[in-house]
Amino acid sequence: MKILRVCQHCGKDFIAQRTTTQSCSDHCAKMYYKTKKRNEKIAISNKETLIIKAKPLEEIKSKDFLTVKDAAKLLNCSVRTLYRLIDNGTIRAVNLSERKITIKRADIDVLFTLPQTI
């Protein structure tokens, strides 16, 4: 049996003996296998990264008082936007120390329960 196939690694046409053959040569077969394994590892790693990234959000949700950075993450907006909301009085924030603005978690929740005044 002779079947025309396209190599999964180098993309060249080749004549295969079987319909299951995926690469033109031993070299390409090895490379294709390596790439496949590598992509699998990358996919696993990306998944782990997502889990790690999602964890802080769970932590933030459990806190009663937030930093501007945490609150921005929670609201899925930029820190800059949040500062603007604090400046215009939309979100209440307390200046605990010179560089530490604290927002009460409950004040953020209130934003979504009371009718907007703007």
Ligand SMILES: [Zn+2]
């Ligand atoms: Zn090849």
